[in-house]
Amino acid sequence: MTDSGDKKQLLHLVFGGELDDLTKVEFRDLNKLDIVGIFPDYATALTAWKAKAQQTVDNAHMRYFIVHMHRLLNPAE
Template structure:
């Protein structure tokens, strides 16, 4: 009998100073703040929201949620 396993989801929350507030080109990739890796979108969004709100007055700071599971298995 084949065992069905649910696809694991992983979300990375990271942020830093961008070169243009309308884009996602980080000025200092080595200096990015990695807020963490999360197993569900809701947890990642909560951490993203907290960091984004903390830096809301700085237009050059941007936080993003990266769906790592899509990068690890692009055909899945």
């Protein structure tokens, strides 16, 4: 639960890197992945994703993703 106790914690990971091929999700160099952070909800993760995507708009191979970690941690839900 969150500090307020009234909202369920739904963790989201934002990360990105340069893709090898724009038609696939395969990164050029896994050692250079940019881990932006883990966020408590989708809205916060989306804000972080937009900021990073905007910073790298000039690099067509750079992509950022939002991973719904809460779905991986509790797949039955």
